[in-house]
Amino acid sequence: MIRIQGLTVGYGRKPVIRGLDASFAPGRFTALVGPNGCGKSTLLKAVMGFLRPQAGRVTLDGVPMARIPRRALARRIAWLPQENHCPDYLTLGELVEMGGHARQGLFAGPDDRDRLLFREALRTVGLQDQAHLPVNALSGGQRQRAFIAMVLAQDTPVVLMDEPVNHLDVTYQYALLGLVRDLTRRHGRTVVSVLHDLNLALSFADEVVMMSGGEARASGPVAEVLNAANLREVFDLDAQVIRHEGRRICLPALPESSA
Numbered sequence: 001m002i003r004i005q006g007l008t009v010g011y012g013r014k015p016v017i018r019g020l021d022a023s024f025a026p027g028r029f030t031a032l033v034g035p036n037g038c039g040k041s042t043l044l045k046a047v048m049g050f051l052r053p054q055a056g057r058v059t060l061d062g063v064p065m066a067r068i069p070r071r072a073l074a075r076r077i078a079w080l081p082q083e084n085h086c087p088d089y090l091t092l093g094e095l096v097e098m099g100g101h102a103r104q105g106l107f108a109g110p111d112d113r114d115r116l117l118f119r120e121a122l123r124t125v126g127l128q129d130q131a132h133l134p135v136n137a138l139s140g141g142q143r144q145r146a147f148i149a150m151v152l153a154q155d156t157p158v159v160l161m162d163e164p165v166n167h168l169d170v171t172y173q174y175a176l177l178g179l180v181r182d183l184t185r186r187h188g189r190t191v192v193s194v195l196h197d198l199n200l201a202l203s204f205a206d207e208v209v210m211m212s213g214g215e216a217r218a219s220g221p222v223a224e225v226l227n228a229a230n231l232r233e234v235f236d237l238d239a240q241v242i243r244h245e246g247r248r249i250c251l252p253a254l255p256e257s258s259a
């Protein structure tokens with residue numbers, strides 16, 4: 001369980017997030033939503049321990065993040081940042097193998113289970129035949145899938161993702177989030193993901209934290225929290241949330257000039 005209590009955090013002395021409370025439980029997929037610049041990535045960076053809280057705390061199973069050694073943390077939390085970089089020479093196969101480093105001994109290579117995980121991760125993102133290619137020679141969407149494969153290969157109980165469907169075509173967006181839902185429901189993982197597409201959040205997430213101006217304005221089960229009133233308050237958006245064949249769909253009103 002990740003618990004965030006009274007978190008104030010930012011860059012330098014300027015707080016971006018103020019007094020935020022949230023918790024992310026095993027077996028649950030939580031979507032972080034909110035307008036650009038409201039602090040979603042900053043929150044994930046604080047959870048990873050990259051930013052030191054100015055007040056409050058973030059704990060993993062009761063232990064403050066700052067007290068967990070980096071290698072131990074990498075065995076428990078995988079992180080997909082918004083922007084991914086890697087050296088020019090790295091192949092897709094090597095990138096995915098990096099996902100297994102935290103699990104292996106200091107001088108040990110991958111074992112059979114690791115190799116199976118690497119193959120499975122590549123197959124899941126549909127890149128099993130491209131393992132020999134340099135990552136930087138892949139298309140934008142293939143590249144994003146490559147980094148997702150690395151995260152899957154890390155095989156951690158907690159996964160944090162910052163806009164994972166960036167650059168992905170619609171088929172892979174649904175496939176990835178279906179996989180994420182499986183990781184939570186069938187394998188009890190904790191997943192927290194920034195999502196801009198509210199319909200993806202409505203279709204796949206269990207919980208949502210709606211952020212605005214560095215604060216959590218509403219949080220709870222996605223069907224309860226992603227409603228017209230909260231969308232107006234947080235996004236200043238005129239939208240309906242309708243039900244269609246058992247699913248909820250967010251339908252923003254068109255701007256007047258184009259209606």
Ligand SMILES: Nc1ncnc2c1ncn2[C@@H]1O[C@H](COP(=O)(O)OP(=O)(O)OP(=O)(O)O)[C@@H](O)[C@H]1O
Nearest residue numbers: 011016034035036037038039040041042043082194
């Ligand atoms: N490294 C940094 N140094 C200083 N300020 C930063 C830094 N990174 C982000 N900020 C500021 O913190 C605020 C929140 O940024 P953050 O990236 O957390 O927003 P976000 O909700 O993830 O936005 P988006 O939806 O656009 O990705 C913004 O005002 C941004 O300018």
